[in-house]
Amino acid sequence: NAGVTQTPKFQVLKTGQSMTLQCAQDMNHNSMYWYRQDPGMGLRLIYYSASEGTTDKGEVPNGYNVSRLNKREFSLRLESAAPSQTSVYFCATQGAGGFGDTQYFGPGTRLTVL
């Protein structure tokens, strides 16, 4: 099992360009999350999806849109990238049951906006 995968691993954009970060999971989890992490900071929640077909804003949603395409996939779109969006982006999934609310993270996408 691959767990949580993210593409691309690295990306450089110019201000104003758009892109979509992809996340896929094979853990059959209902909940999926997008976080960003700036240097020396903790993770901040951008958007999350409690189940297929639903999405909700997190702490820092401005400048982003998301799509929960199906149970496996949750994408994050930057419509017009800004230098303030330079960050590392992590996707996570969350199951239920025996492990409580454990979250499982992907390897991250390192985005630089020039």
Next chain:
Amino acid sequence: DAKTTQPPSMDCAEGRAANLPCNHSTISGNEYVYWYRQIHSQGPQYIIHGLKNNETNEMASLIITEDRKSSTLILPHATLRDTAVYYCIVNNAGNNRKLIWGLGTSLAVNP
């Protein structure tokens, strides 16, 4: 959600126990204590969680005080690969299950 307080950094000698403290004095009765770690710039990794009893797994032990206002994560025999940022988080499993991440403790395991 309750907030946590952790020391910004700690050192530990390789092979010795690493004891990482966390203060969560405003924790409520239905909130769990979770520990994650982040090695280099990888995605965070779950370590352990507990409600009020002490817990142990293959990675670590979690000691929660009787009043639940603080806890300690114990890595019994720290190795160089345990060098990471350790995050203590409290969360109510009954709500939307969002986790609030602080700055964590940067643990350096020295040879």
